[in-house]
Amino acid sequence: xxxxxxxxxxxxxxxxxxxxxxxxxxxxxxxxxxxxxxxxxxxxxxxxxxxxxxxxxxxxxxxxxxxxxxxxxxxxxxxxxxxxxxxxxxxxxxxxxxxxxxxxxxxxxxxxxxxxxxxxxxxxxxxxxxxxxxxxxxxxxxxxxxxxxxxxxxxxxxxxxxxxxxxxxxxxxxxxxxxxxxxxxxxxxxxxxxxxxxxxxxxxxxxxxxxxxxxxxxxxxxxxxxxxxxxxxxxxxxxxxxxxxxxxxxxxxxxxxxxxxxxxxxxxxxxxxxxxxxxxxxxxxxxxxxxxxxxxxxxx
Amino acid sequence: xxxxxxxxxxxxxxxxxxxxxxxxxxxxxxxxxxxxxxxxxxxxxxxxxxxxxxxxxxxxxxxxxxxxxxxxxxxxxxxxxxxxxxxxxxxxxxxxxxxxxxxxxxxxxxxxxxxxxxxxxxxxxxxxxxxxxxxxxxxxxxxxxxxxxxxxxxxxxxxxxxxxxxxxxxxxxxxxxxxxxxxxxxxxxxxxxxxxxxxxxxxxxxxxxxxxxxxxxxxxxxxxxxxxxxxxxxxxxxxxxxxxxxxxxxxxxxxxxxxxxxxxxx
Ligand SMILES: Nc1ncnc2c1ncn2[C@@H]1O[C@H](COP(=O)(O)OP(=O)(O)O)[C@@H](O)[C@H]1O
Ligand SMILES: [Mg+2]
Numbered sequence: 082x083x084x085x086x087x088x089x090x091x092x093x094x095x096x097x098x099x100x101x102x103x104x105x106x107x108x109x110x111x112x113x114x115x116x117x118x119x120x121x122x123x124x125x126x127x128x129x130x131x132x133x134x135x136x137x138x139x140x141x142x143x144x145x146x147x148x149x150x151x152x153x154x155x156x157x158x159x160x161x162x163x164x165x166x167x168x169x170x171x172x173x174x175x176x177x178x179x180x181x182x183x184x185x186x187x188x189x190x191x192x193x194x195x196x197x198x199x200x201x202x203x204x205x206x207x208x209x210x211x212x213x214x215x216x217x218x219x220x221x222x223x224x225x226x227x228x229x230x231x232x233x234x235x236x237x238x239x240x241x242x243x244x245x246x247x248x249x250x251x252x253x254x255x256x257x258x259x260x261x262x263x264x265x266x267x268x269x270x271x272x273x274x275x276x277x278x279x280x281x282x283x284x285x286x287x288x289x290x291x292x293x294x295x296x297x298x299x300x301x302x303x304x305x306x307x308x309x310x311x312x313x314x315x316x317x318x319x320x321x322x323x324x325x326x327x328x329x330x331x332x333x334x335x336x337x338x339x340x341x342x343x344x345x346x347x348x349x350x351x352x353x354x355x356x357x358x359x360x361x362x363x364x365x366x367x368x369x370x371x372x373x374x375x376x377x378x379x380x381x
Numbered sequence: 382x383x384x385x386x387x388x389x390x391x392x393x394x395x396x397x398x399x400x401x402x403x404x405x406x407x408x409x410x411x412x413x414x415x416x417x418x419x420x421x422x423x424x425x426x427x428x429x430x431x432x433x434x435x436x437x438x439x440x441x442x443x444x445x446x447x448x449x450x451x452x453x454x455x456x457x458x459x460x461x462x463x464x465x466x467x468x469x470x471x472x473x474x475x476x477x478x479x480x481x482x483x484x485x486x487x488x489x490x491x492x493x494x495x496x497x498x499x500x501x502x503x504x505x506x507x508x509x510x511x512x513x514x515x516x517x518x519x520x521x522x523x524x525x526x527x528x529x530x531x532x533x534x535x536x537x538x539x540x541x542x543x544x545x546x547x548x549x550x551x552x553x554x555x556x557x558x559x560x561x562x563x564x565x566x567x568x569x570x571x572x573x574x575x576x577x578x579x580x581x582x583x584x585x586x587x588x589x590x591x592x593x594x595x596x597x598x599x600x601x602x603x604x605x606x607x608x609x610x611x612x613x614x615x616x617x618x619x620x621x622x623x624x625x626x627x628x629x630x631x632x633x634x635x636x637x638x639x640x641x642x643x644x645x646x647x
Binding site for chain 1: 455458460484485487488490491492494495496499500501502503504506513514517518539540542543545546547549550551552555560563564566567
């Protein structure tokens with residue numbers, strides 16, 4: 082130790098930057114815009130969303146109307162052909178996309194809502210609460226998800242709502258485990274203790290202190306959950322457990338799957354739509370991951 | 382000071398100069414089981430520690446790494462649950478405090494951590510961080526809180542525009558000043574400095590120690606000062622306890638200070 086009895090306290094403003102940095106959220110956003118795959122994915126997804134939202138106004142054919150002879154190949158009469166009943170495939174894609182993307186988005190929200198709630202309570206409180214919640218999570222995780230979802234849909238009816246909820250209910254354990262791990266990592270950090278010392282209650286600590294810092298990986302997993310849910314909806318419809326009264330990409334594949342050889346276009350186009358949507362979403366997820374990881378590395 | 386909590390009325394007769402009286406404090410951490418069916422084993426991090434801290438003085442705890450210094454201090458200010466023991470703070474056993482009562486009592490005891498990097502939420506600006514205890518403990522009006530933040534920055538030697546910066550924009554020493562400003566915000570009686578200067582360069586250490594001394598002189602603050610550096614402890618503390626394996630093995634007034642009379646008047 083050198084002498085600590087220097088009489089005057091020197092101000093310490095020497096190296097202080099004159100301007101505040103932009104917020105971490107904006108930094109991540111800026112970083113995301115520099116990731117080519119992320120931007121490409123976002124652009125593709127935006128086009129898909131705009132098409133399903135505004136497409137019906139420009140392409141006025143009802144997807145459930147029998148507009149032409151069955152198995153009309155793509156051409157003058159129907160741009161992308163018709164299916165086994167003579168329904169227009171392009172109309173099906175446009176209208177069905179709305180249902181498929183909605184199911185994906187809402188199911189992902191349900192997945193994340195359940196997963197983050199259970200995971201954060203489990204990781205934050207630890208002890209008996211953690212043990213109980215981990216048991217519940219494990220129980221849901223060992224159930225085969227597709228089978229479990231099929232049971233739920235069979236029990237509660239083949240509507241789009243049931244399908245969405247069923248997908249959310251079987252998908253949350255992954256999000257819960259991820260959130261729990263983040264909370265376990267963060268909850269004993271000094272700044273969380275400092276907040277408690279500053280008078281923060283458990284609710285404030287969970288929602289305002291720990292959760293914002295746990296958010297980056299949760300956002301990535303939420304993005305991925307949308308893709309998984311879209312695939313799931315396709316899978317259920319393929320097995321004949323989708324909503325038969327609402328056109329969706331999965332339903333188109335499911336209903337036409339027996340006729341692939343009579344008209345490839347009946348299945349290939351909705352299949353390609355699902356593929357493109359899921360790919361775009363996973364590119365976005367990668368972009369977000371790239372955007373937040375340099376910062377995580379710097380912080381750690 | 383604007384917007385502080387009203388000063389507690391203190392009965393004059395049982396007003397000793399002891400601010401904190403810790404009796405037989407024990408903290409055990411669970412450490413898994415011995416074998417699959419064996420009894421759950423425990424880490425005896427703090428194993429029956431007793432000490433008194435006089436108001437307006439600095440109580441030093443020194444000891445090697447892992448001897449239980451941090452656990453003791455954090456259990457005393459109720460950041461780590463104590464297994465047993467009494468913590469009499471300002472005449473009340475705060476070991477029994479629960480829920481809202483404990484939360485509100487926290488304004489009276491604060492902490493400054495060793496690593497100023499991990500002690501500040503990276504997502505929030507310095508001003509918000511200093512304000513947090515005022516907001517959470519409902520001290521003063523929103524306007525007064527703003528003024529208080531500026532005043533606290535001034536007191537720890539940082540310019541007012543520091544309030545808008547994020548923690549990563551400060552140097553280590555500046556960050557520690559922020560932590561001190563934040564700990565000072567609710568006008569506590571006791572501040573635990575857990576290795577508060579150990580992570581800093583020697584020159585910066587001296588600055589921070591001087592800052593702590595200045596604040597103690599001006600406010601009559603009481604410190605629990607933890608370090609593994611006996612030199613710093615001897616220089617800075619009025620009483621010293623040496624910890625080893627979860628116990629206080631030696632306790633004495635700081636000899637150097639007593640002999641040289643180097644202590645500033647309180
Ligand atoms: N959360 C915890 N869980 C289990 N053991 C812990 C925990 N925190 C501290 N310990 C143990 O308690 C003992 C005392 O630690 P600590 O109080 O941090 O020591 P010091 O601050 O003196 O270096 C150490 O053996 C440490 O491993
Ligand atoms: Mg320590």
